[in-house]
Amino acid sequence: MNIVPLPDLMIEPLVRAALLEDLGRAGDITTDAIVPAGNLVRMVLRPRQPGVVAGLDLAVLAFRLIEPSIEVSVVKADGSRIAADETIATVGGPARGLLTGERTALNFLCHLSGIANATRTVVDAIAGQKVKVVCTRKTTPGLRAIEKYAVRAGGGSNHRFGLDDAVLIKDNHIAIAGGIRPAVERVRASCGHMVKVEVEVDTLDQLESALSLGIDAVLLDNMPPDMLSKAVGITAGRAITEASGRIAPDTAPAIAATGVDLISIGWLTHSAPILDIGLDYL
Structure with missing residues (x-):
């Protein structure tokens, strides 16, 4: 490599x-x-x-x-x-x-x-699937660049490096903004056209709402495989799909088989x- x-x-x-x-x-x-x-x-x-x-x-x-x-x-x-x-x-x-x-x-x-x-262990577990393994911002303070480098060395890919290189609208953002739509609209009014927008969802109704706004990616948080399969079908290529939440080498194959584009794993950097x-x- x-x-x-x-x-x-x-x-x-x-x-x-x-x-x-x-x-x-x-x-x-x-x-x-x-x-x-x-x-x-x-x-x-x-x-x-x-x-x-x-x-x-x-x-x-x-x-x-x-x-x-x-x-x-x-x-x-x-x-x-x-x-x-x-x-x-x-x-x-x-x-x-x-x-x-x-x-x-x-x-x-x-x-x-x-x-x-640790990254290679997960990558090997889902070999043959189209999905990529990505890390998160759950890194040791001061060591993010080298820990994300290590993920790449293990055959994985990187999620955003910081708060300034992409938008990820999470549950607390949505709660404070009063919903997905106002949160996305405020981002669109504030950020430049080169910035991608991802929205975290944990229900299929939230997914439908996010997709209707033309966002770039959806973070499917803590969804079981059957629900992930439905979410991938609903998305139908309109956005990048990212599965997240307590994913381990033994659970990764079933999640990869749902057709999601990305699997994000925090423990690769904070607990390996x-x-x-x-x-x-x-």
Whole structure:
């Protein structure tokens, strides 16, 4: 899988902040006391379990911001499936730099690989269906760009990145506005013609009302598969259909079979378990 990497300009502030948090006020006092300054070593990044790789650029940057002379040879690029104990990358250079950057590098790599692996699990569960798996805005504060990148590395796609790149009219918006129609009309009067409009609905009557207004997408919230099938039939291609609400790998196939265009899943970014990866001395 060919994953377009994020530019260093985006990821470097995150890695620098994480390293500074770890280095504190005196640096790595353990490594500096034990390891001679000129000691050169080779180490290898290996997973303890099978999964999907994501976040290598951040891991590499964590090492190189500590010690620019560290060399990295990538064996499995982001988006690759890996077996337990398979080599992801080898790293070589001053032992002090490798040990000091180790935890920050692994924090990013394990977390993002966990998201990619969780995404791939759902994508595999619905293989052969036209539906796409997308993430949400339920991300770790400050890490949205890289967590959404990890979803792409796992074979998923991204929903909106923030409040400013698309309109999603949810239940509270509708309640405060006094209905779907006034909410959509206010959006149309305020936002530019390039902004897409999606409306969240949880009944078929609400769906009919939203579709009558020519919106771009409907979020079908917490609907069971039989109701989703009816909603897809009613929509009949007039808008993009998105299913959402507690979707897991075992429930995704039935939801995908209803014909919805998208399945959005919040836990991919807010609750995916890490992929256990270690840095081993050769």
